[in-house]
Amino acid sequence: MTTHTPRVFSGIKPSGGLTLGNYLGAIKRFVDMQGQGFETIYCVVDLHAITVWQDPKELKDATREVAAGFLASGIDPTQSILFNQSQVSAHAELGWLFNCVARMGWMNRMTQFKDKAGKNAEKVSLGLYAYPSLMAADILLYHATHVPVGEDQKQHVELTRDIAAKFNHDFKAEGFFPMPEPIIDGPATRVMNLRDGSKKMSKSGESDMERINMTDDADTIAKKFKKARTDPDALPDTLEGLKGRPEARNLVDIYAALSEATPEAVIAEYAGAGWGRFKPALADLAVEKLAPISTEMARLMGDKAEIDRILGEGADRADAIAQPILDQAYDITGLLRSR
Ligand code: AMP
Ligand code: TRP
Secondary structure, X not given: OOOOOOEEEEEEOOOOOOEHHHHHHHHHHHHXXXXXXXXXXXXXXXXXXXXXXXXXXXHHHHHHHHHHHHHHHOOOOXXXXXXXXXXXXXXXXXXXXXXXXXXXXXXXXXXXXXXXXHHHOOOOOHHHHHHHHHHHHHHHOOOXXXXXXXXXXXXXXXXXXHHHHHHHHHOOOOOOOOOOEEEOOOOOOOOEOOOOOOOEOOOOOOOHHHOOEOOOOHHHHHHHHHHOOOOOOOOOOOHHHHOOOHHXXXXXXXXXXXXXXXXXXXXXXXXXXXXXXXXXXXXXXXXXXXXXXXXXXXXXXXXXXXHHHHHHHHHHHHHHHHHHHHHHHHHHHOOOOOO
């Protein structure tokens, strides 16, 4: 029943600064999908951020900084809708309807919750547990069909499909919510921690040395790559030769994603090179790509009123799509609306 142009929806949490993982796994790909025949909707998901404690004094600026990251990377607010989630109340409202559709058993299988809650499961917020249901609402509120995300979000998009199917089925509204596709492609859908190739690079890891932040300066980027953990071997001449070498594979994948080449092409170029040659080349490439973005982010952060204006305008446009879909969902659910 979705007759509109294919619609892309994706989001990033304003919790801590943006990393190279966010850039390569998400933002860069969001930019690439602009103007490709999709309607593109990108969201700073502040309601998701508060599932863990966020200092209220810092959250607004963190929200603006993620927006600045989007803009500086090439999201054009005239081509895409860019807004922050809490300004469109329909997200929370549809999220509630979905809390009544999603099953406990489904939520219990979410590996990200298990990882984040760990031994602390009794102490984390109820919101952290319900989070994937709110994420389903984010996507389905726009009848979005394509969801570009990093590998770690695949399970949540699959849950979104389950929620859509159960809603459509239970309320005899076949086809009301479309089945969104996760788009997980390119060499950097899972950028790993620079100190431990078995862990994802994340905003919240203990040591700053394990990640590249989008706002790191050139010296810091060079230092972090220089100190990145690797093995003693030189680069092989085929990708096969990187099997069982997760740290080496990660650096090759980062190089590939930054240079818009395939990992095979990178290996062909650097076959036999030692780290003393590859790491500085990688650092130079990362600086070349990230420095203009961080400079632009800093400039944008100097005019917060302008960021707020862009987010507000985006929220108006998002609301215009979301509200009629929410109204239909309320009606399908049988909730009385008389004003
Ligand atoms: P988050 O920062 O958790 O809100 O993530 C926002 C987006 O960035 C999601 O699509 C994630 O899958 C993606 N992302 C986060 N960290 C990484 C990473 N290390 N590698 C690839 N994608 C990532
Ligand atoms: N859960 C995602 C993350 O942690 C962020 C997110 C929230 C999202 N809502 C979304 C991503 C909707 C894609 C679509 O990375």
